[in-house]
Amino acid sequence: MIIKKVKPKKYLGQHFLNDKIIAEQIVNSINIDNFNELIEIGPGMGVLTEFLLKKNIKTSYVEIDKEAVDYLIEHFPNISDKLISADFLKIDIETDFNGKLGIIGNFPYNISSQILFKVYHHKDKVNELVGMFQKEVADRVVSKPGNKVYGILSVLLQAYYNIETLLILEPENFTPPPKVKSSVIRLVRNNKVKIDCDEKLFFRIIKLSFNQRRKVIRNSLKSMVDTDSLNSEFLRKRPEQLSVDEFIKLTNQVSEII
Numbered sequence: 001m002i003i004k005k006v007k008p009k010k011y012l013g014q015h016f017l018n019d020k021i022i023a024e025q026i027v028n029s030i031n032i033d034n035f036n037e038l039i040e041i042g043p044g045m046g047v048l049t050e051f052l053l054k055k056n057i058k059t060s061y062v063e064i065d066k067e068a069v070d071y072l073i074e075h076f077p078n079i080s081d082k083l084i085s086a087d088f089l090k091i092d093i094e095t096d097f098n099g100k101l102g103i104i105g106n107f108p109y110n111i112s113s114q115i116l117f118k119v120y121h122h123k124d125k126v127n128e129l130v131g132m133f134q135k136e137v138a139d140r141v142v143s144k145p146g147n148k149v150y151g152i153l154s155v156l157l158q159a160y161y162n163i164e165t166l167l168i169l170e171p172e173n174f175t176p177p178p179k180v181k182s183s184v185i186r187l188v189r190n191n192k193v194k195i196d197c198d199e200k201l202f203f204r205i206i207k208l209s210f211n212q213r214r215k216v217i218r219n220s221l222k223s224m225v226d227t228d229s230l231n232s233e234f235l236r237k238r239p240e241q242l243s244v245d246e247f248i249k250l251t252n253q254v255s256e257i258i
Helices: 020-028 066-075 077-082 109-121 135-142 152-158 199-211 244-255
Strands: 037-041 059-063 083-085 101-106 126-134 161-169 182-189
Touching: 020 101, 020 161, 059 066, 059 077, 066 077, 066 083, 077 083, 109 126, 109 135, 109 152, 126 135, 126 161, 135 152, 135 161, 135 182, 152 161, 152 199, 152 244, 199 244
Parallel strands: 037 059, 037 101, 059 083, 101 126
Antiparallel strands: 126 182, 161 182
């Protein structure tokens, strides 16, 4: 049976990019010197895949939609041995892939934040990411301190990656058109092998702080530390006011008394 197109599935958060000029721009924005192997997440009907195949990059394609897998095998038979029919969130990228990784994709909107958290947890493996997100999610990732959308992902990812917005796209660039704008962002690993603090504590402090973002940090951290014995100027601030470096300093201050 010839599959003419893949029906976008709402439960998978699928919105297929329909502009080949934009697709080529996205593919051309990756720096192949930054990684040994590339993963395309959610290739769908291959709008990015078509241009990736023109580049000399070792690439794996991860697609959860069985209909899309059949379409890709039919229309791009030369990728069949590198096509992984699976949920990217369940793949063990530490053992399944060698060397440094790049990631690219028009990411399913319903798991885009989870993809970014996975990238953070595998930051020593993932050197670069170029991805399409809902603009709201992308804005959080690139946001600087003092902005109301600055949050957990902003701090965690900016600690280890240089991040920039490449493109902002309108709903009509997709099929079906989403109700919101979309953004393409790029994350490139910085030169920090490790941040200068206990990373697990860093993560915990950031999560506690932003889970109660309307409160000053003193109130947010009471469940983990005696804030009365913590002499820190950061306690009087709200979490969106602290930079990555200030969260690192706060982590070290907390570490001294717990």
